[in-house]
């Protein structure tokens with residue numbers, strides 16, 4: 001089965017208030033060494049027989065590093081694996097880190113999908129999140145991407161920010177639809193340990209959105225985007241027909257993927273491994289010529305079943321199911337068709353509880 005390849009580029013302009021991804025600020029002088037290291041790491045896994053049909057530069061902010069560095073990494077992947085001619089190649093892009101020339105370079109390198117971290121079209125919300133760009137720059141960046149020739153552009157938005165009203169969220173959705181990106185990831189804000197938002201919440205300096213408002217925003221998002229031609233294909237993801245993210249679908253389908261760079265997680269269908277969440281330890285291991293894995297686990301049959309349930313239930317097509325239905329789950333939270341079960345919009349709101357009930361029948 002063709003693999004995906006994930007590449008983590010940890011450099012960021014500044015730290016966003018909600019973010020718990022591994023990222024480093026003010027370490028730009030390490031970019032050349034990091035590019036070198038990630039290319040060496042790729043070579044440690046080289047297998048010309050291994051087919052790869054999706055590549056995803058995530059982070060961190062991969063668009064922050066020079067396009068030539070992304071090009072070197074792509075060339076190394078092409079040397080080491082059998083990359084499909086029609087591979088989906090995504091680069092997460094922060095609007096503040098690119099200009100028309102850099103976007104054209106991305107396209108020339110073979111990057112054919114941009115995932116723009118827009119997050120909001122309101123400047124006060126962007127400031128609250130500690131984002132490096134303003135709303136005008138995000139819109140301009142989207143237009144520059146189209147002018148450069150990108151035909152597959154995704155945007156990320158975050159709902160349920162502290163003090164955010166339902167009206168403000170709807171306004172964000174309307175402004176998004178005016179631009180007509182091909183794909184949208186709409187995440188509900190989560191408070192992760194170690195983030196600025198979580199610290200402020202603990203100190204009582206901010207008030208998280210109430211649960212009913214979170215739910216209303218979520219259900220409105222589905223109604224509104226489906227009404228505007230976007231298919232809701234995963235809990236937080238929407239796409240025009242044919243623009244579902246092929247790389248992320250591999251995660252939800254429990255398919256294999258390679259992973260390179262700090263904190264990256266790889267999976268071969270049974271064994272999962274993850275790399276150091278430290279630039280220094282990662283670079284040290286590569287220097288020694290060893291794979292920079294911090295830990296790995298091999299899943300047994302029951303863990304595989306549970307993961308397939310949890311991941312598959314995130315998607316609108318759900319999972320194959322030939323067992324008894326959990327009696328405690330109300331019928332309006334899931335649908336059953338052709339030997340499959342999947343969650344309804346209301347079911348997604350209660351995703352964890354419903355999955356736990358189904359897991360009880362495994």
Ligand code: SF4
Pocket residue numbers: 011012013014015016019020021023059060061094117
């Ligand atoms: S740009 Fe992305 S990775 Fe970097 S701090 Fe912000 S959310 Fe996190």
